[in-house]
Amino acid sequence: MAGDKIKNMEEFARISGISRPTLSKFFNDPSSVRDSTRSKIEAALEQYDYRPNIYAMNQNRKLTKNVGIVVPLLSDPYFAEIARNLEQRCLAAGYRPTLFSSHGDAALETEVLDTLRSLKPAGVLLAPLGRASDPHALETFCKDVPTLIFDSSVEEIGLAFVGSDNVQFTTHITDYLCRTGEPPCFYEMKTPANPNAHRRRQAYIAAMERFGHEPVVVSVEGEGWSFEEIGRLGGHEAFDKGWFSTNTILCSNDRLAIGLLTACYEKGVHVGRGSDCAIRVAGQDGHPHSRYTCPPLTTISHDYDAVSQTAADALFAAIEGQVTPWKSTRLEGRLILRDSA
Amino acid sequence: MAGDKIKNMEEFARISGISRPTLSKFFNDPSSVRDSTRSKIEAALEQYDYRPNIYAMNQNRKLTKNVGIVVPLLSDPYFAEIARNLEQRCLAAGYRPTLFSSHGDAALETEVLDTLRSLKPAGVLLAPLGRASDPHALETFCKDVPTLIFDSSVEEIGLAFVGSDNVQFTTHITDYLCRTGEPPCFYEMKTPANPNAHRRRQAYIAAMERFGHEPVVVSVEGEGWSFEEIGRLGGHEAFDKGWFSTNTILCSNDRLAIGLLTACYEKGVHVGRGSDCAIRVAGQDGHPHSRYTCPPLTTISHDYDAVSQTAADALFAAIEGQVTPWKSTRLEGRLILRDSA
DNA sequence: GCATAAAATTTACGCGCGTAAAATTTATAT
DNA sequence: ATATAAATTTTACGCGCGTAAATTTTATGC
Numbered sequence: 001m002a003g004d005k006i007k008n009m010e011e012f013a014r015i016s017g018i019s020r021p022t023l024s025k026f027f028n029d030p031s032s033v034r035d036s037t038r039s040k041i042e043a044a045l046e047q048y049d050y051r052p053n054i055y056a057m058n059q060n061r062k063l064t065k066n067v068g069i070v071v072p073l074l075s076d077p078y079f080a081e082i083a084r085n086l087e088q089r090c091l092a093a094g095y096r097p098t099l100f101s102s103h104g105d106a107a108l109e110t111e112v113l114d115t116l117r118s119l120k121p122a123g124v125l126l127a128p129l130g131r132a133s134d135p136h137a138l139e140t141f142c143k144d145v146p147t148l149i150f151d152s153s154v155e156e157i158g159l160a161f162v163g164s165d166n167v168q169f170t171t172h173i174t175d176y177l178c179r180t181g182e183p184p185c186f187y188e189m190k191t192p193a194n195p196n197a198h199r200r201r202q203a204y205i206a207a208m209e210r211f212g213h214e215p216v217v218v219s220v221e222g223e224g225w226s227f228e229e230i231g232r233l234g235g236h237e238a239f240d241k242g243w244f245s246t247n248t249i250l251c252s253n254d255r256l257a258i259g260l261l262t263a264c265y266e267k268g269v270h271v272g273r274g275s276d277c278a279i280r281v282a283g284q285d286g287h288p289h290s291r292y293t294c295p296p297l298t299t300i301s302h303d304y305d306a307v308s309q310t311a312a313d314a315l316f317a318a319i320e321g322q323v324t325p326w327k328s329t330r331l332e333g334r335l336i337l338r339d340s341a
Numbered sequence: 342m343a344g345d346k347i348k349n350m351e352e353f354a355r356i357s358g359i360s361r362p363t364l365s366k367f368f369n370d371p372s373s374v375r376d377s378t379r380s381k382i383e384a385a386l387e388q389y390d391y392r393p394n395i396y397a398m399n400q401n402r403k404l405t406k407n408v409g410i411v412v413p414l415l416s417d418p419y420f421a422e423i424a425r426n427l428e429q430r431c432l433a434a435g436y437r438p439t440l441f442s443s444h445g446d447a448a449l450e451t452e453v454l455d456t457l458r459s460l461k462p463a464g465v466l467l468a469p470l471g472r473a474s475d476p477h478a479l480e481t482f483c484k485d486v487p488t489l490i491f492d493s494s495v496e497e498i499g500l501a502f503v504g505s506d507n508v509q510f511t512t513h514i515t516d517y518l519c520r521t522g523e524p525p526c527f528y529e530m531k532t533p534a535n536p537n538a539h540r541r542r543q544a545y546i547a548a549m550e551r552f553g554h555e556p557v558v559v560s561v562e563g564e565g566w567s568f569e570e571i572g573r574l575g576g577h578e579a580f581d582k583g584w585f586s587t588n589t590i591l592c593s594n595d596r597l598a599i600g601l602l603t604a605c606y607e608k609g610v611h612v613g614r615g616s617d618c619a620i621r622v623a624g625q626d627g628h629p630h631s632r633y634t635c636p637p638l639t640t641i642s643h644d645y646d647a648v649s650q651t652a653a654d655a656l657f658a659a660i661e662g663q664v665t666p667w668k669s670t671r672l673e674g675r676l677i678l679r680d681s682a
Numbered sequence: 683g684c685a686t687a688a689a690a691t692t693t694a695c696g697c698g699c700g701t702a703a704a705a706t707t708t709a710t711a712t
Numbered sequence: 713a714t715a716t717a718a719a720t721t722t723t724a725c726g727c728g729c730g731t732a733a734a735t736t737t738t739a740t741g742c
Contacts (some may be wrong), residue, residue: 007728008728008729009728010729021730021732024729024731027729036738053727053729055728056727056728056729057729057730058730059728059730060729061730061731062730
């Protein structure tokens with residue numbers, strides 16, 4: 001690519017001696033042109049630096065290779081991780097992912113969806129904000145664009161839903177905690193944005209009752225997405241007011257647990273399962289950071305790979321014409337035993 | 342927006358009774374049309390759901406409102422946080438940010454830059470990978486697109502550089518540690534991807550010598566971006582082999598420190614400044630998570646707001662025609678005293 | 683060498699919108 | 713009411729590429 005810059009396909013057609021429609025075919029699928037033509041084009045590409053404008057490409061294409069990925073909040077490492085995973089899968093499957101974050105704001109989420117329409121995506125992988133989402137905006141979007149909902153299900157919209165089995169999550173870890181020590185109380189935010197939180201509370205209550213224990217739910221104040229700080233402040237309050245009825249605390253999610261661990265540290269409360277420990281703390285999610293808390297956090301982890309693979313594969317299948325009835329897939333989590341509980 | 346979907350501006354022109362060029366002006370700047378016209382358009386927008394296709398808009402515009410934001414790795418909360426900050430500033434200034442992550446991969450970084458060209462951005466805010474970056478790709482990109490480099494400077498490319506003053510960071514926190522206890526040794530990765538790491542090591546050495554202490558650098562193995570794990574594994578090795586010559590450890594960055602804290606926990610080494618503590622650990626960066634480690638991490642924090650504001654403002658000024666010579670701005674960090682050191 | 687099929691080229695139009703120039707309408711001042 | 717300026721409409725072309733149809737060129741079999 002020593003030559004000058006080529007500004008469009010027509011110029012590259014002149015300079016390479018190949019007609020523009022053939023070039024168009026080539027860039028769309030190199031194997032669709034004759035070998036001799038392909039090598040001529042590739043030779044020209046070596047000499048001259050040219051890349052077709054992807055946005056112009058998509059303008060008049062009936063089916064693009066674009067895939068939109070929307071998460072509620074990119075600064076949450078959980079979503080960052082799953083977004084990264086999904087992006088890789090899209091690339092591997094020959095799609096072109098574009099990542100968007102709703103920044104925890106319903107208005108921005110709607111904005112993102114409008115922007116996405118302009119991209120003419122072949123499909124979208126959407127993790128909605130949850131309760132805050134504008135249901136009408138989501139619904140109309142899903143009618144226009146093949147959309148697969150993941151992480152947090154709103155209603156039966158889109159092609160399908162893929163997420164984790166929150167009931168299994170909570171039941172499983174509650175069971176573990178009951179078997180290995182005092183039955184846990186459940187620590188959560190009072191007004192969680194995510195519907196998964198409700199499922200987890202209910203699953204906790206059901207599990208406790210099934211095991212013959214009295215469920216105790218500790219709900220702390222806090223709005224927004226600063227879960228660690230909510231967990232920390234709520235932890236202080238809960239300790240001060242004696243809300244924790246047992247020495248075992250199951251948190252609604254790992255970020256809350258991380259904040260609670262900090263509160264424990266600040267209160268001088270030793271966390272862990274050793275004899276010198278006063279309290280056990282467990283989380284839920286398998287947050288990327290949970291390995292590095294002190295003590296490392298016992299948690300039940302999403303199967304990141306399976307969730308993203310199932311979601312991506314389902315979307316790709318739908319894009320490629322497969323029609324299947326709406327379906328909800330909820331994948332089981334894996335208990336990760338560490339020192340905190 | 343009760344009516345049917347309008348598919349393009351021409352259809353909206355017919356239905357609203359306004360000519361398409363006037364609509365184009367309106368969408369570009371609502372105040373550029375007469376009040377009576379504007380209210381007619383706005384009334385039509387209430388009735389019919391129409392939004393211009395942004396990618397088609399940008400196709401033939403001489404100067405778009407697009408701003409590209411590129412970070413090395415979105416799953417690092419530090420970059421996620423600064424990216425979020427930059428996005429907000431772009432939106433506030435009337436620009437349209439699009440976020441990209443290089444996923445820690447130089448080839449992908451080059452890919453991203455090529456994608457960005459298609460967007461015809463008015464400007465780009467780019468945090469390069471660092472040493473791994475393809476310098477030639479960066480340089481030619483900067484020649485074509487007004488680009489402001491932030492976080493990690495490569496050479497004198499682009500419009501300007503805005504980042505943190507790593508020398509001040511390390512000098513300041515080294516000074517603090519020396520004044521309040523044993524002089525620190527410096528804990529880092531052997532082959533850091535980021536040039537900032539080198540500046541910090543050198544600043545540490547210089548500071549120690551100036552204070553009349555012997556600098557000790559502990560470099561641990563590890564490649565890639567899994568800093569916490571590198572910090573943890575390296576920490577185990579360093580403890581086992583007695584590499585830490587003092588009871589105070591200054592880490593090259595917070596993520597490494599977070600991993601080291603975990604190693605300390607696993608080794609049963611108490612961290613903090615209390616009399617019952619065996620070791621002090623400090624980080625650098627003011628990572629979003631540093632508040633929630635146990636003990637909370639003493640660190641020297643980037644001035645996120647100032648960095649992102651300086652970077653964004655400089656880019657916007659350049660976009661709006663201001664020409665200034667290349668300049669490097671390095672902002673001071675703020676020492677955050679917490680329990681770890 | 684010729685017939686046939688496959689691939690490439692030519693030609694032409696479309697995507698959704700920006701933008702420039704000329705013609706027309708509207709608002710403001712006198 | 714008239715002159716002037718401002719805004720709008722009409723008309724037309726451009727951005728960079730997709731894509732379809734007709735034509736010409738190339739490759740393959742015999």
